[in-house]
Amino acid sequence: xxxxxxxxxxxxITGALLLAAYCIYAFGQVQAGLAAADxxxxxxxxxxxxxxxxxxxxxxxxxxxxxxMAVSYGIKQRKETGDCDEASLxxxxxxxxxxxxxxxxxxxxxxxxAFVCAGIGFxxxxxxxxxxxxxxxxxxxxxxxxxxxxxxxxxxxxxxxxKGV
Amino acid sequence: MTKKNAASTTYTGxxxxxSNNIRTLRFFANEMTQQQLAEKAGASRxxxxxxxxxxxxxxxxxxxxxxxAFGVPIxxxxxxxxxxxxxxxxxxxx
Numbered sequence: 043x044x045x046x047x048x049x050x051x052x053x054x055i056t057g058a059l060l061l062a063a064y065c066i067y068a069f070g071q072v073q074a075g076l077a078a079a080d081x082x083x084x085x086x087x088x089x090x091x092x093x094x095x096x097x098x099x100x101x102x103x104x105x106x107x108x109x110x111m112a113v114s115y116g117i118k119q120r121k122e123t124g125d126c127d128e129a130s131l132x133x134x135x136x137x138x139x140x141x142x143x144x145x146x147x148x149x150x151x152x153x154x155x156a157f158v159c160a161g162i163g164f165x166x167x168x169x170x171x172x173x174x175x176x177x178x179x180x181x182x183x184x185x186x187x188x189x190x191x192x193x194x195x196x197x198x199x200x201x202x203x204x205k206g207v
Numbered sequence: 208m209t210k211k212n213a214a215s216t217t218y219t220g221x222x223x224x225x226s227n228n229i230r231t232l233r234f235f236a237n238e239m240t241q242q243q244l245a246e247k248a249g250a251s252r253x254x255x256x257x258x259x260x261x262x263x264x265x266x267x268x269x270x271x272x273x274x275x276a277f278g279v280p281i282x283x284x285x286x287x288x289x290x291x292x293x294x295x296x297x298x299x300x301x
Binding site: 138 | 242245246249250251252253254257260261262263265266268269
């Protein structure tokens with residue numbers, strides 16, 4: 043598995059865990075009676091906090107991922123050649139992490155999948171409101187649509203890396 | 208005849224198959240690794256693997272860089288033919 047594929051998998055897992063954490067926290071609060079289901083301020087506040095948490099968590103996960111990548115490459119090199127200097131580590135990372143035209147093309151194509159998912163989320167939210175659901179449903183549908191879209195984007199990226207563009 | 212990996216693409220409604228000789232050229236360049244070729248062409252190893260396997264048709268710029276890495280004209284690296292055209296006919300036209 044290449045660096046880009048590993049990075050995509052890590053991002054997808056992080057996104058899935060963050061979405062699960064949001065659902066457990068937000069819907070847990072409503073079920074426990076700590077927040078009213080139709081309280082838009084609660085939903086808007088929770089989503090904003092989770093967006094902030096997502097950014098911070100993603101940055102931390104990426105840093106940890108790169109450290110682990112460097113350590114694993116170092117161990118692998120030591121096993122194979124008995125030595126691993128900084129120059130070879132830098133050279134390896136430069137070529138592995140280079141984002142070239144194919145990565146950009148894959149990123150563009152898979153982001154279309156994410157937009158479609160987010161659009162479906164918005165559409166589903168509107169339809170649910172049309173059928174009498176609370177306004178908070180729209181907010182949740184859009185947020186969940188975006189989150190699932192990010193996961194679908196990752197799946198599409200992996201598919202493009204495996205099957206070709 | 209060596210088997211070439213080909214990527215399909217559509218141009219002006221006509222289906223074209225772009226094949227490459229990268230594996231052969233790497234062999235004749237002292238078994239150059241994909242990593243070395245990637246460094247020379249300024250692309251990632253993943254991209255070189257995809258181009259070589261015919262899973263990705265590179266841009267003109269990258270195609271020239273790959274050819275330059277081997278020191279050969281671009282036509283020695285990449286070839287194209289219509290999808291319905293037999294390989295033998297293309298060989299004869301050369």
